Amino acid sequence: MDLNTGxxxxxxDRTNNYIYGLDRIAQMNTATEYxxxxxxxxxxxxxxTTGAITYASAYDPYGVVASTSGSSQTSYGYTNEYTSQGxxxxxxxxxxxxxxxxxxxxxxxxxxxxxxSLNKWNYVEGNPINFVDPKGRSSVSxxxxxxxxxxxxxxxxxxxxxxxxxxxxxTALGRIAWAYANAYNKxxxxxxxxxxxxxxxxxxxxxxxxxxxxxxxxxGRVTFKWNSxxxxxxxxxxxxxxxxxxxxxxxxxLLSSYIGQRxxxxxxxxxxxxxxxEVYQQYTGTDKEYKPxxxxxxxxxxxxxxxxxxxxxxxxxxxxxSSSGEIFADMFVGWVxxxxxxxxxVPLSDNRYKQQxxxxxxxxxxxxxxxxxxxxWIYDTIQHRL
Numbered sequence: 001m002d003l004n005t006g007x008x009x010x011x012x013d014r015t016n017n018y019i020y021g022l023d024r025i026a027q028m029n030t031a032t033e034y035x036x037x038x039x040x041x042x043x044x045x046x047x048x049t050t051g052a053i054t055y056a057s058a059y060d061p062y063g064v065v066a067s068t069s070g071s072s073q074t075s076y077g078y079t080n081e082y083t084s085q086g087x088x089x090x091x092x093x094x095x096x097x098x099x100x101x102x103x104x105x106x107x108x109x110x111x112x113x114x115x116x117s118l119n120k121w122n123y124v125e126g127n128p129i130n131f132v133d134p135k136g137r138s139s140v141s142x143x144x145x146x147x148x149x150x151x152x153x154x155x156x157x158x159x160x161x162x163x164x165x166x167x168x169x170x171t172a173l174g175r176i177a178w179a180y181a182n183a184y185n186k187x188x189x190x191x192x193x194x195x196x197x198x199x200x201x202x203x204x205x206x207x208x209x210x211x212x213x214x215x216x217x218x219x220g221r222v223t224f225k226w227n228s229x230x231x232x233x234x235x236x237x238x239x240x241x242x243x244x245x246x247x248x249x250x251x252x253x254l255l256s257s258y259i260g261q262r263x264x265x266x267x268x269x270x271x272x273x274x275x276x277x278e279v280y281q282q283y284t285g286t287d288k289e290y291k292p293x294x295x296x297x298x299x300x301x302x303x304x305x306x307x308x309x310x311x312x313x314x315x316x317x318x319x320x321x322s323s324s325g326e327i328f329a330d331m332f333v334g335w336v337x338x339x340x341x342x343x344x345x346v347p348l349s350d351n352r353y354k355q356q357x358x359x360x361x362x363x364x365x366x367x368x369x370x371x372x373x374x375x376x377w378i379y380d381t382i383q384h385r386l
Contacts, residue, residue: 008091010082013075024080033072039143040132041080046072061128063088063097079132093136095123108137108151108160117162125163144173144214149226159226159248165255169224172261176268177210179336180217180378184208187375208382216382218242218275222268234319236263238270241278259315262333266318269332270325276381283384291325293373298324303331303369308362310339334363335370 011018016027023041026034033054036045042063046055055070063078077083078097081090088095093102105120112118116125124131137151137160147169151160185207208216215221223243230249231237237245244267246255254260273291280290297303304324310316316333319326334340341363344356 015075024076027074033074035074035076035080037080040078042078043074043076043080046070046074048072060097062100062123063095063128079134081134090133090136095133095136100126100128102136106137127163131163131166143170143211144177144221145169146221146223147225148223150228151226158228159246159250161226162256165260168255168257168260169264172264172268173214173222174210175261175336176265177214179374180213181208181210183375183378184213184382187379190375191379213378213382216385217378218271219278219385222271236267238267238274241271241275244268244271262316262337263318265333265336266329269329272332272377273325273328276377279381279384279386282386293328293377294324296369296373297328297331300365300369302362302365303327305362307359308341308364308366309334310337310341310363331366331370334366335374340364340367 009018009020009024011020016029018024019026019028019032023037024035026032027046032049033046034048035043036047038044042057042059044057045053048054053070055068055072055074057068057077058066059078060066065077075082075084078088081088083089086096086098087103088097090102093104093106095102100123101121102123108117108120110118110120116122119125124133145166147161147166149160150158188207218241220242222241225243225245227245227247229247231247235247235250235254237247239245244264254263273293276293277289277291281287304322304327306317306320306322306327309330313320316339317330318333319330341359342356343360344353346352346356
């Protein structure tokens with residue numbers, strides 16, 4: 001068993017050895033066979049080394065096996081979890097798909113603000129199309145992120161992911177994914193039009209979808225973890241291109257609110273810088289960190305300031321730090337939501353006009369910078385991601 005990952009995983013059993021990347025990739029016995037999954041991670045097909053399909057399966061929404069075919073066998077099925085005799089092992093508890101319920105009740109008391117969480121037996125609060133529960137304790141979405149916390153029988157007071165919080169994060173990541181795809185496709189079209197006969201453009205230009213763009217930029221899903229301890233002076237931290245930590249001193253309802261999407265997006269601005277630096281190191285063969293966004297912001301007086309944003313601190317700005325890295329993270333929010341300081345709302349004769357107009361012009365500078373550079377950085381990150 002591998003106990004060092006976010007989720008305990010089997011490295012081998014009496015039949016197979018298992019290969020992992022970001023998830024379980026293959027099983028090995030006398031031959032190597034590869035898993036193909038769906039959006040929830042469920043094993044839908046297995047292929048051999050030639051790419052031929054040797055196993056196929058289908059499930060109803062709650063995980064009951066509807067059909068199987070092929071010569072291969074596997075112990076993993078619905079949501080890519082270990083299955084035996086109709087029961088699915090989800091670490092803390094065992095799930096019975098036939099009833100859509102767990103065989104034992106949850107130790108979490110639930111949240112009165114989300115009534116479905118008070119049912120201690122049901123699976124993913126009755127929403128198996130969009131959520132999974134790999135720990136048997138709390139349902140999470142798996143489109144762009146994975147979700148971890150330290151909640152267990154010994155730590156019942158620590159932050160614990162709810163569906164509403166996961167939905168807030170996923171909505172923010174969905175916006176970011178669309179922004180990535182639009183920026184990449186814009187830059188790809190520009191490069192093709194400069195290098196090729198316009199008649200060939202439609203043939204040569206391959207557009208990318210938001211899901212693929214996000215996973216290419218970050219090298220897979222981004223993990224969000226609720227930590228059981230606080231942090232002095234901040235609520236979140238970008239740990240790597242694939243990981244964000246939230247701390248216990250984060251306001252309780254922030255990640256359950258619409259405005260929480262902007263907070264998440266701010267942290268993802270830092271994560272994007274980490275992703276770009278990671279890819280840069282991969283294709284240049286250097287160990288040196290490279291974050292051109294904050295470097296360029298730092299050298300431009302029109303950018304390196306706290307003006308031009310669509311709102312104030314804890315609204316459209318999520319740091320009051322004037323460092324270029326924090327300013328860029330808030331510019332990332334403005335870019336994803338396409339929201340900056342508005343043009344003056346008072347007449348030219350009003351004393352407030354000058355200040356409003358200066359703020360508006362700073363916003364234009366920030367917006368133009370992001371529109372110019374983000375497509376280039378995203379295109380390069382996706383093209384060079386190994």
